Amino acid sequence: MMMERLPTKLWVDALVRRAQVAGAAAFVLQSGDQERGDVLIKVARLDGTAAAYIPTMNMEGERIFIDLIVQGIGPEETAVDAYIRKARDRDRDLWAIEIEDRDGRHFLTEPVEHPE
Template identity: 55%
Template sequence: MEELKTDFWASALIRRAEIAGAFAGVVHKGDPDAGAVLVKVATLDRKARLYGPARNGDGERIWLDLSAGSLGDLESDVDEYVRKRRQGDPDLWVIEIEDRQGRHFLQEPVDSGAAM
């Protein structure tokens, strides 16, 4: 199955979050067709989780909870990590979701055992 263009996928994620009552927006827009995406979920208490794309053993897209590793969940650390990643990848998209419940609204599986 062919994957959606990044700008379309990002719009759908933002819409899912908004429908559920969360705020979501694009912090940084990368390549509209095939840029990678980081999804930051801020819980408005100086904590955040960061999700990045990966592939499982079958080649299907999954998301890694990057905060489950050494990155942790301090929002300032997450923001610094995102800043460094953006410097190295101008095509990178960054989507931020603000949700006190910490929901990510990703439809693909999320692996929380990621180690950085």
């Protein structure tokens, strides 16, 4: 059953706050549409590697996130940054969030699909 989504700004604010409370740094690189903008999350491990996550819907209509390593994006931080630049240029309604965490935590509460 598909659930109603929170406004994107509220969801982003909660993600940033979760990261900060846990001792990580989190920044909004680009603000998008406040109600329905898509979100791209970068997690920088501060060692030259990073991960990127984007939302999608699973077969049950639930929002999940995909680790873009499955599409060959990362783990080099430069590759993740290049992808984010292109995504930001394509979609002005996109929210781009960067989390800096040595442990690589993403702080998402939604399920995350990782490569097998």
